[in-house]
Amino acid sequence: MSPNVERVQLVAPGSLGTCWYGKYHYLEPWVGCEHNCPYCYARSRMAVRNSLAELGTNFANPQPLLPRQELLEAIERQANSGQVSIFKLSRYTDIFSPRFVADGLSYEILEILAKSRVSRVIITTKGAPDRQLLELLARYPQKFSYNAACRPSSLLDPDPLPSFEKNLLPLRQRLEAAAQAQEAGLLTTIHCDPFVAQIDDQPQALQPFLDLLESYKLKRVMWSYLLLSPTLLESMPPLVDPKLWSELLERYDLHSERQVLPGQEDTISFAQKNDVALESVDKVAKALMARNFQFVLCSLKSIRGLNLREYPRQMLCNGTFYA
């Protein structure tokens, strides 16, 4: 493959136009993700596709970017280079991909980061650490923040979007890990992602979900609405109930595409219709306010006409809430 072809980089700076204006670096120790979520945008990114092809694998079967020892040495060099202050794990994968939790690679990477010059490591996961990993995080509570990504409607019986959870550990196991991280002193946030308006904000999903979070004393929430993309419009229909899928499409503005990162056509996405977003934000924010949760909404600024006098000022995410 030509050296000019775009590939996943072990360390890449955040970009302008994304959260926090790029004041962090992403770490991508491997390419692909065993969680293989049907809505994952990483699968359609050119860099990911090229690197998967080069490593001779597919998205659901992640492979480290380098042989293990080389990988660990490269991470150690980068983390101590003085060039990186904050690491975000990760943009295109999950540091708690079950295979790498089981074989200790996730632990070795986090141990290097914990002992490095990097000031902060932001973990966002749909997986869970094992006991040894939790003990490591607990030894460095100031170094890590912990974000557990979960969906309220996964509590419904039946779950209306079962393919979204298919490869994930049970919700309670993930929340238990988050509660232990918080107990150990880590800044811990429940990230409702992807949040689907009129499904995740239904009272019969949202209220039991908030009950459950309260039972774990997890009272910080951030939520991000599901974005669709041209690739997802092709790949998701076989994985979602047809009636629900056509109702869901009705709520999206499929004619006004939004390119998230300038010059990168593989980041085109479609947002929900503005009135759908307004109604949903109101329901979720009021449910969280009624229970005294701390919360922010990701991409709030892209929703027009929200009467911010009705909500707490800090609901406008400045990128530091979960960091």
Ligand code: SF4
């Ligand atoms: S856990 Fe994250 S990176 Fe992995 S497939 Fe799901 S959305 Fe993608």
